[in-house]
Amino acid sequence: MTRLLHIAVKDMKILLRDKAAFLIMLGMPLVLIFILGSALSGVGESENVDIPVAIVSVDAGDQGAPFAEAIADVEELQAVFNIEVLDDVELVRSKVEKGDLTAVLVIPVGFTEALAAGEPIELEVLQDPGSEMTAGIWVGVARAAAANLSAGQIVRITVENTLARAGIPQSPVTFQQGDTGGDIAFDAVSVKQLDVEPEKQVEMIDYYAAGQTGLFLLFGAMFGAFGFARERRERTFARILASPATTMDLVGGKSLGILGVACAQFLVLYLGTTLLFGVDWGPTPSGILLVGFAEAWAATGLAMTLSVLGKTERAIGGIGPTVIMLFAALGGSMIPVDMMPAWMLPLQSVSPVYWAMGAFLDLMRGEAFSVVLMPVGILLGIGAVLFTFGLWRLRYE
Amino acid sequence: MTDIVQVRGLVKRFGELVAVDNVEFTIAEGETFGLLGPNGAGKTTTISMISCLLEPTEGEIIVDGHSIRNEQTAVKRTLGVVPQEIALYPMLSAAENLAFWGRMYGLSGTGLKKAVDEALELAGLADRSKERIEKYSGGMRRRINIAAGILHKPKVLLMDEPTVGIDPQSRNHILETVKNLNSSGMTVLYTSHYMEEVEYLCDRIAIMDHGKIIAMGTLNELRDVVGGMDVISVIVGEVSDGIITAVNAIEGVEGVNRANGVIEVLTPSSSSVLGRLVATLESEGAHVTSVTVIEPNLESVFLRLTGKSLRD
Ligand SMILES: Nc1ncnc2c1ncn2[C@@H]1O[C@H](COP(=O)(O)OP(=O)(O)OP(=O)(O)O)[C@@H](O)[C@H]1O
Ligand SMILES: [Mg+2]
Numbered sequence: 001m002t003r004l005l006h007i008a009v010k011d012m013k014i015l016l017r018d019k020a021a022f023l024i025m026l027g028m029p030l031v032l033i034f035i036l037g038s039a040l041s042g043v044g045e046s047e048n049v050d051i052p053v054a055i056v057s058v059d060a061g062d063q064g065a066p067f068a069e070a071i072a073d074v075e076e077l078q079a080v081f082n083i084e085v086l087d088d089v090e091l092v093r094s095k096v097e098k099g100d101l102t103a104v105l106v107i108p109v110g111f112t113e114a115l116a117a118g119e120p121i122e123l124e125v126l127q128d129p130g131s132e133m134t135a136g137i138w139v140g141v142a143r144a145a146a147a148n149l150s151a152g153q154i155v156r157i158t159v160e161n162t163l164a165r166a167g168i169p170q171s172p173v174t175f176q177q178g179d180t181g182g183d184i185a186f187d188a189v190s191v192k193q194l195d196v197e198p199e200k201q202v203e204m205i206d207y208y209a210a211g212q213t214g215l216f217l218l219f220g221a222m223f224g225a226f227g228f229a230r231e232r233r234e235r236t237f238a239r240i241l242a243s244p245a246t247t248m249d250l251v252g253g254k255s256l257g258i259l260g261v262a263c264a265q266f267l268v269l270y271l272g273t274t275l276l277f278g279v280d281w282g283p284t285p286s287g288i289l290l291v292g293f294a295e296a297w298a299a300t301g302l303a304m305t306l307s308v309l310g311k312t313e314r315a316i317g318g319i320g321p322t323v324i325m326l327f328a329a330l331g332g333s334m335i336p337v338d339m340m341p342a343w344m345l346p347l348q349s350v351s352p353v354y355w356a357m358g359a360f361l362d363l364m365r366g367e368a369f370s371v372v373l374m375p376v377g378i379l380l381g382i383g384a385v386l387f388t389f390g391l392w393r394l395r396y397e
Numbered sequence: 398m399t400d401i402v403q404v405r406g407l408v409k410r411f412g413e414l415v416a417v418d419n420v421e422f423t424i425a426e427g428e429t430f431g432l433l434g435p436n437g438a439g440k441t442t443t444i445s446m447i448s449c450l451l452e453p454t455e456g457e458i459i460v461d462g463h464s465i466r467n468e469q470t471a472v473k474r475t476l477g478v479v480p481q482e483i484a485l486y487p488m489l490s491a492a493e494n495l496a497f498w499g500r501m502y503g504l505s506g507t508g509l510k511k512a513v514d515e516a517l518e519l520a521g522l523a524d525r526s527k528e529r530i531e532k533y534s535g536g537m538r539r540r541i542n543i544a545a546g547i548l549h550k551p552k553v554l555l556m557d558e559p560t561v562g563i564d565p566q567s568r569n570h571i572l573e574t575v576k577n578l579n580s581s582g583m584t585v586l587y588t589s590h591y592m593e594e595v596e597y598l599c600d601r602i603a604i605m606d607h608g609k610i611i612a613m614g615t616l617n618e619l620r621d622v623v624g625g626m627d628v629i630s631v632i633v634g635e636v637s638d639g640i641i642t643a644v645n646a647i648e649g650v651e652g653v654n655r656a657n658g659v660i661e662v663l664t665p666s667s668s669s670v671l672g673r674l675v676a677t678l679e680s681e682g683a684h685v686t687s688v689t690v691i692e693p694n695l696e697s698v699f700l701r702l703t704g705k706s707l708r709d
Contacts, residue, residue, distance in 0.1 A: 003501060010497050013488075018488070235484040236486060239478065239498075241449075241450060243478075244474050244503065
C-alpha cells in the first residue's frame with residue numbers, strides 16, 4: 001500500500017514538472033474561458049436581450065385589442081422583449097415556426113364575452129420549442145398580465161399545454177375581484193408580479209467555465225496515458241515489477257496519481273475561474289466538487305484506456321486529443337447541445353463532458369444538490385468501464 | 398558454501414526462437430559469477446527470468462531457497478537488479494530517483510536517507526544529486542542506474558551489461574564498485590560481452606552462445622579449453638574477408654578472430670604457423686605493423702568453441 005502511494009506521489013511530481021502538461025491542463029482552459037466568456041458576454045445577459053415576441057388578438061369584442069396594447073406598453077417588458085402587436089394568427093404561427101418569433105400570446109375570440117360573464121379565459125401561448133427558456137418567461141408575463149387584469153371579476157386563466165412544455169407548473173391562477181367596478185385598469189400590469197420564476201440565466205462566462213473545465217479535465221487522461229507509455233519505453237515498469245512492488249501497486253499508484261492530478265486541476269480551475277473571472281458556480285459547492293471528482297475519475301479511466309489504445313506517446317498523442325475533442329463536442333463544450341443535429345443526441349450519453357457539464361450548468365442555475373446524483377453515477381460508471389478495459393489490455397513492456 | 402542461485406533446465410522460447418536453451422548453473426554465496434556472450438546470446442533473457450519478469454518456458458530457478466514459480470515476492474526481496482537499459486525517471490533528480498527505488502524495496506525514514514547518501518557517494522555524484530537525471534551524461538546515468546540497484550543492499554545483485562557505452566574512466570569506477578560490493582559479501586551475477594571485465598571480476602564464468610552455455614568454470618579452467626594453444630595477434634591496417642579466408646586456409650590455424658585492425662590466430666604451434674601467416678598477409682596486400690604471441694584468453698576460448706569472434 002505504501003508502495004502504491006509512493007508511485008502515485010512520484011507520478012504527480014513528474015507531471016507537475018511537465019511544462020507542456022501544465023500549460024494544456026491549466027493555462028489553456030483559463031485562457032479559453034476568458035476569451036470565449038468575454039467575447040460572447042452579453043448574449044445571455046437579460047438587460048441586453050431583445051427577445052422577439054408578439055401579441056395577437058382575435059377577440060370578437062372590444063376588450064381584446066386594448067388588452068394587447070396595454071401589455072405591449074409595459075416598460076419592464078419592453079426592456080426584455082421586442083413586442084409586436086399583430087392580428088393574423090396564421091402569420092405569427094409561421095413566424096414562430098421559422099424562428100422569427102420566440103413566443104406569441106394569443107387572445108381568444110371570446111375574450112370580451114368571457115370577461116363580462118366572469119367565465120374562465122384561456123390565453124394561448126405559441127412558442128418555439130427550441131427556446132423553452134425565453135418562451136417560459138413570456139408565458140409568465142402572460143400570466144402576470146392576466147393576474148393584473150383587475151376588471152372587477154374573477155378570471156381563471158389556464159395557459160394550456162404550452163406551459164407544461166415550458167416546464168412550468170400548470171397551476172391555474174385565481175384573481176380576486178377588485179372594487180373598481182366595470183372599468184378595466186390595464187396599466188397595473190407589471191412583470192414584477194410574475195408568480196412563476198423563470199430559470200436563472202447562466203451567463204456566457206459561466207457556460208464556458210463549465211464547458212472548458214469539463215473538456216480540459218479529460219486532458220489529464222492524456223498525460224496520464226503518456227506516463228504509461230513513457231514507463232514502458234524507459235523500462236521503469238519492468239524495474240518496478242522486478243522490485244517487491246506488485247502490479248496492483250503499480251496500476252493503483254499510477255491511477256491514483258492521475259486521479260490526484262485531475263482533482264487538483266479541477267480545484268485550480270474551479271477556484272481560478274471564480275476568483276479571476278467571477279464565474280458563478282451556483283450555491284452548491286459540494287455538488288460542484290462531487291461532479292469534479294466524478295469527472296476526474298472518468299479521466300483516470302480514460303487514461304487507462306488511452307494507454308492501451310496507443311503504445312507510444314506519439315500514438316497516444318494522436319488518439320487522445322481526438323477522443324477528448326469528440327467527447328467535448330458531443331458534450332456541448334463547443335456549441336450548446338440544443339444546436340446539435342438530432343442524430344448526434346444518443347451519442348452524447350457516452351461523453352463524460354456531457355454529464356459533467358450538464359451537472360455543472362444545473363447547479364449554476366441554482367438547482368438542488370440531488371440534480372447531480374445521476375450524472376455523477378454515470379460519470380463513475382463511465383470511468384469504471386474505461387478503467388476495466390484498460391486494465392484488461394494493459395501490457396508492461 | 399551454499400548455492401544461493403540455482404538455475405536448472407532453463408528454457409525460454411519466443412515462438413520459434415529458442416532464446417535460452419537448457420541453461421544450468423549455480424552461484425555460490427559470495428561469488429561473482431560471469432555470464433559472457435555475444436549479442437543475442439540470451440543473457441538478458443536469463444536475467445529477466447531470474448528477476449521474475451519473464452516466465453520460463455521450462456525449468457526452475459531457486460534464489461536463496463525461494464522458487465521463482467511461486468515465491469516471487471521473496472525472490473524479488475533478495476535481489477537487486479541493474480538493467481541493461483537505463484531505467485530511471487529523467488524528470489526526477491538523482492536523489493529522488495534513488496529514494497524512489499529505495500522505497501520500492503521497502504526502505505524508509507533515516508534508513509532510506511542513509512542508503513541514498515551512500516549510493517550517491519558510491520556513484521561519485523553526491524555533489525550533483527539535486528540535478529535532474531535528464532541533464533546527466535550517459536556515464537553518470539549509468540552510475541545512478543547501478544546505484545539504484547544496490548542501495549537496498551541486496552543479497553544477490555544481477556548486473557546486465559552495466560558498462561555498455563561509457564567512457565573508460567566511468568567503466569573502471571563501475572568495475573571497482575562491483576569488486577567492493579562483492580568483497581563486502583554481495584553475490585553478483587555479471588553479464589557482459591567484454592571478456593576483460595569478466596576475467597577481472599568473476600570467480601566463475603559461463604560462456605553463452607545462441608541460448609546455450611558452451612563452457613563454464615574458473616578462468617583457468619576455461620583457459621584449458623584452449624590448452625596448449627597459442628594466440629598470434631597481428632596488427633594490420635585493414636582486414637578484408639579475403640584475408641580472413643586466406644589465413645583460415647593456412648595449415649595449423651584453428652581459428653581466426655578479427656577485431657578492428659587486429660587479427661588473432663589460434664594455433665597449437667605458433668612457430669610453424671608464424672612464417673606462413675606473415676607471408677600470406679603480405680601476399681593479400683595487408684600492411685603488417687606488429688606481430689605478438691599472447692596468452693590465450695576468453696576470447697580465444699570463445700573462438701575455439703564457436704569458430705567466431707566474441708565481438709561483432
Ligand atoms: N520479448 C522477446 N520476444 C521475442 N524475442 C526476444 C525477446 N526478447 C529477446 N528475444 C530474442 O532472444 C534472443 C536473446 O536475447 P537477449 O536479449 O537475451 O540477448 P543478450 O544476450 O542479452 O544480448 P545483448 O548482448 O545484445 O544484450 C535474441 O535473439 C532476441 O532477439
Ligand atoms: Mg542483453
